[in-house]
Amino acid sequence: MAILPRCPRPSHPLVGLRCPSRRPLLGAVASALVGSACQGAGGGPGVPRLPSVVDPASPNAAALASFTWLLHAIMALVFTGVLATLLYVAWRFRARPDREPRLIFGNTRLEIGWTVAPALVVLAAFLLSLYLITTVDAPPSAAGAATESAGPPLNVVAIGRQWWWEYQLLEHGVVTANELHLPLGRPVRLELRADDVIHAWWVPQLSGKRDMIPGIANVLWFTPLQAGVFGGACAEFCGIQHAWMRIRVVVESPQEFQTWLEQQARPAAPPRSPEAQRGEQLFTAVGCAACHAINGRVQATAEAGPNLTHLASRATLGAGVLENTPENLARWLRNPQDVKPGNSMPATALTSDQVAALTAYLTELR
Numbered sequence: 001m002a003i004l005p006r007c008p009r010p011s012h013p014l015v016g017l018r019c020p021s022r023r024p025l026l027g028a029v030a031s032a033l034v035g036s037a038c039q040g041a042g043g044g045p046g047v048p049r050l051p052s053v054v055d056p057a058s059p060n061a062a063a064l065a066s067f068t069w070l071l072h073a074i075m076a077l078v079f080t081g082v083l084a085t086l087l088y089v090a091w092r093f094r095a096r097p098d099r100e101p102r103l104i105f106g107n108t109r110l111e112i113g114w115t116v117a118p119a120l121v122v123l124a125a126f127l128l129s130l131y132l133i134t135t136v137d138a139p140p141s142a143a144g145a146a147t148e149s150a151g152p153p154l155n156v157v158a159i160g161r162q163w164w165w166e167y168q169l170l171e172h173g174v175v176t177a178n179e180l181h182l183p184l185g186r187p188v189r190l191e192l193r194a195d196d197v198i199h200a201w202w203v204p205q206l207s208g209k210r211d212m213i214p215g216i217a218n219v220l221w222f223t224p225l226q227a228g229v230f231g232g233a234c235a236e237f238c239g240i241q242h243a244w245m246r247i248r249v250v251v252e253s254p255q256e257f258q259t260w261l262e263q264q265a266r267p268a269a270p271p272r273s274p275e276a277q278r279g280e281q282l283f284t285a286v287g288c289a290a291c292h293a294i295n296g297r298v299q300a301t302a303e304a305g306p307n308l309t310h311l312a313s314r315a316t317l318g319a320g321v322l323e324n325t326p327e328n329l330a331r332w333l334r335n336p337q338d339v340k341p342g343n344s345m346p347a348t349a350l351t352s353d354q355v356a357a358l359t360a361y362l363t364e365l366r
């Protein structure tokens with residue numbers, strides 16, 4: 001199973017790293033215009049839907065999609081009008097050997113017209129944007145989007161870090177990384193924070209993008225109305241691994257979500273196999289515990305890295321850079337700098353024996 005969404009057009013910007021295109025610019029433009037053509041192209045469970053602003057799965061995203069179409073319709077109208085006029089004028093006033101063109105000095109009515117008309121279009125787009133911002137930013141109940149029976153809003157704190165996402169569901173005692181599960185139909189209040197530099201959280205099917213700024217807590221409200229796995233990405237350049245801050249949101253039934261929540265809130269089980277037991281000892285001995293906590297087993301000195309309590313339950317490693325398999329985990333442990341250059345995890349000096357033990361331990365953390 002590929003970790004990246006598969007797309008019939010290999011030129012899609014989000015698969016560019018895996019499916020190089022000979023015409024990346026054309027591909028990017030085409031994808032931006034007809035992003036929805038890729039929808040569900042991956043098929044198969046666990047493959048995220050390709051991010052698209054015109055494939056909404058929440059009321060806010062639907063409002064943004066309608067606005068996107070409206071703006072494109074206005075642009076198409078202006079483009080067609082200008083082009084048609086240009087072609088007509090070029091034909092109507094084409095050079096003729098027998099006639100000198102008449103000289104014209106100014107036309108006040110025309111000049112006022114071509115100044116005021118575009119200004120009105122821009123003003124209309126501005127006022128519509130303002131209206132849209134107020135509706136999209138409001139809590140779902142105020143926007144009339146919440147289903148009363150869905151329960152109170154789910155509070156999630158999302159923290160952008162270099163280069164991964166931390167998710168805290170504090171009322172439920174859950175801290176996890178890179179993969180967020182959400183219940184279908186329940187309003188979500190996503191509080192956005194940053195630890196180091198500015199990031200931006202963006203899952204186009206669920207909401208607009210919003211910056212995560214150190215020292216400031218921004219908020220996104222949305223109500224997921226379609227089940228599925230949604231892909232997103234960091235939308236603010238934040239360093240050399242900016243492209244590898246993939247977001248994975250799993251929207252599932254309230255029952256499935258509850259199961260996930262309870263599983264994530266449980267402390268880690270003690271290691272079972274002898275190799276995994278050795279792995280747990282190594283985890284502290286070789287210094288992993290300096291940054292990574294494993295609830296109930298290992299306390300981190302400083303929680304600078306992702307909480308690994310249920311690492312094996314996540315689909316990817318390194319915020320989407322690798323599919324989460326034992327082989328890839330071992331590859332990461334051997335040299336994280338080789339997989340994701342510049343990330344905060346230093347190059348390790350582990351023997352292959354140690355890598356095997358740590359892999360055995362971490363893959364037991366379901």
Ligand code: CUA
Nearest residue numbers: 199234236238
């Ligand atoms: Cu984080 Cu770009």
